[in-house]
Amino acid sequence: MRILKSSFAVVERRAEHTVKFFYSHLFWHHPGLRPLFPSSAEDMERQRDRLFAALTHVVSHLEDDSLLPYLQDLGRDHRKYLAAPEHYAAVGASLLAALAATSGDAWTPDVEKAWAEAYRVMADAMAAGAAASQDPPWWDAEVVRHLRYGEDIGVLTLAPHAPLPYRPGQYVSVSSERVPTTWRTYSLANAPRPDHTVDLHVSRIEGGRLSTALVREIQLGEALRLGAPGGRLTLRRTDRPVTFIAAGTGWAPVRAMLEELADHPPDQDVRLFLAARDAAHLYDRPWIDAYAAAFRWLGVTYITPAPGQHRDQATARLATALGNRALWPEQDVYLSGPPVFMEETALLLEELGARPDRLFHDAVPVPAAARGGRPLGFGEWFLHRPAAHWHNPADRSPRT
Numbered sequence: 281m282r283i284l285k286s287s288f289a290v291v292e293r294r295a296e297h298t299v300k301f302f303y304s305h306l307f308w309h310h311p312g313l314r315p316l317f318p319s320s321a322e323d324m325e326r327q328r329d330r331l332f333a334a335l336t337h338v339v340s341h342l343e344d345d346s347l348l349p350y351l352q353d354l355g356r357d358h359r360k361y362l363a364a365p366e367h368y369a370a371v372g373a374s375l376l377a378a379l380a381a382t383s384g385d386a387w388t389p390d391v392e393k394a395w396a397e398a399y400r401v402m403a404d405a406m407a408a409g410a411a412a413s414q415d416p417p418w419w420d421a422e423v424v425r426h427l428r429y430g431e432d433i434g435v436l437t438l439a440p441h442a443p444l445p446y447r448p449g450q451y452v453s454v455s456s457e458r459v460p461t462t463w464r465t466y467s468l469a470n471a472p473r474p475d476h477t478v479d480l481h482v483s484r485i486e487g488g489r490l491s492t493a494l495v496r497e498i499q500l501g502e503a504l505r506l507g508a509p510g511g512r513l514t515l516r517r518t519d520r521p522v523t524f525i526a527a528g529t530g531w532a533p534v535r536a537m538l539e540e541l542a543d544h545p546p547d548q549d550v551r552l553f554l555a556a557r558d559a560a561h562l563y564d565r566p567w568i569d570a571y572a573a574a575f576r577w578l579g580v581t582y583i584t585p586a587p588g589q590h591r592d593q594a595t596a597r598l599a600t601a602l603g604n605r606a607l608w609p610e611q612d613v614y615l616s617g618p619p620v621f622m623e624e625t626a627l628l629l630e631e632l633g634a635r636p637d638r639l640f641h642d643a644v645p646v647p648a649a650a651r652g653g654r655p656l657g658f659g660e661w662f663l664h665r666p667a668a669h670w671h672n673p674a675d676r677s678p679r680t
């Protein structure tokens with residue numbers, strides 16, 4: 281393990297090069313695999329990030345019991361990409377070639393042996409996860425209802441061809457024939473229903489092809505493809521008070537969890553803070569108000585920016601509201617929304633005394649543009665704000 285970690289530290293500094301080498305090697309030797317990957321340069325960039333995120337996750341969790349289930353889930357989910365056993369061998373060969381090419385002199389026979397063994401364990405766990413799953417490799421789901429709020433928000437109701445097993449708060453990856461080989465994750469916005477339909481809340485991203493298609497173009501009767509549900513933003517049933525903090529369509533998983541709570545009403549108080557860029561974007565407000573009126577355990581605070589202010593000002597106002605609330609150490613807190621919002625709010629909550637082990641959110645990468653730095657990608661997020669040595673040369677320790 282020590283060998284892998286120190287070898288990975290070398291490669292990580294040249295992450296972009298490693299990943300580019302990997303895909304060039306893979307597609308050169310196995311051109312038949314190219315169509316399984318995104319065709320646009322932008323999506324291929326994301327794909328590179330994902331690969332490195334997965335590798336980073338594996339190396340940083342080598343001693344962790346959660347690694348095996350993570351890999352099994354990954355394997356189960358990869359069936360939607362039509363990943364077959366021979367692909368795992370091809371990927372392994374290209375990965376070793378890429379690691380060797382970036383490691384230079386650090387690539388010794390012992391290092392090579394350690395990586396080959398680690399990859400074998402990873403691939404076996406993924407294959408075992410895929411083989412053990414009773415679920416279909418993906419779900420085709422028909423659009424049976426489509427609501428639009430303003431220009432940029434769509435709520436889609438989908439009827440999957442087979443029941444989709446999930447827990448409220450989880451998300452699925454979604455793909456459409458309109459934008460082939462592109463997958464984006466969206467939270468499921470309802471607790472499971474008897475008719476098995478699920479809702480997705482989609483906020484259109486400027487220039488985002490799938491979100492634009494889902495909000496503005498999709499027609500009733502059209503099919504979307506869904507991957508296996510995932511994510512750990514699910515209700516922990518405790519007797520502690522609960523606070524949900526959501527922004528924008530980050531509201532979706534919270535709505536699903538509230539529906540779950542309504543089915544088994546809690547004894548403790550539940551408070552929802554919902555931030556939106558303006559009043560029109562509080563698109564579910566009638567539903568929330570009806571819930572708050574029906575259930576005494578639920579209290580709601582809506583937060584929007586002051587008139588004429590930028591959307592991010594809602595986050596500053598939210599910070600004030602959160603600061604006025606007491607007893608953070610006692611609370612279970614669920615957080616969902618745009619990546620920068622989540623990062624800022626999580627830090628604030630910790631300052632206010634919320635306990636990190638009672639703070640639940642999905643791991644969402646903060647896009648480079650939002651940080652103002654050069655593109656970094658998912659890998660860094662998984663390392664959880666690591667030492668800045670590979671993106672800020674000024675911080676790099678002096679070479680000896």
Ligand SMILES: NC(=O)C1=CN([C@@H]2O[C@H](COP(=O)(O)OP(=O)(O)OC[C@H]3O[C@@H](n4cnc5c(N)ncnc54)[C@H](O)[C@@H]3O)[C@@H](O)[C@H]2O)C=CC1
Pocket residue numbers: 466467483484513527528529530531532533555556557558561591592593594595615616617618619620621624641642644650
């Ligand atoms: N499980 C999760 O964590 C989920 C996360 N999401 C994410 O939530 C986001 C929703 O997007 P929209 O509805 O378009 O939100 P939006 O862009 O309308 O933003 C809503 C509010 O979030 C805050 N915010 C947004 N960007 C910020 C920034 N850079 N700094 C500080 N505060 C900021 C502001 O208070 C803003 O009013 C997407 O990024 C989506 O991926 C969505 C569903 C579930």
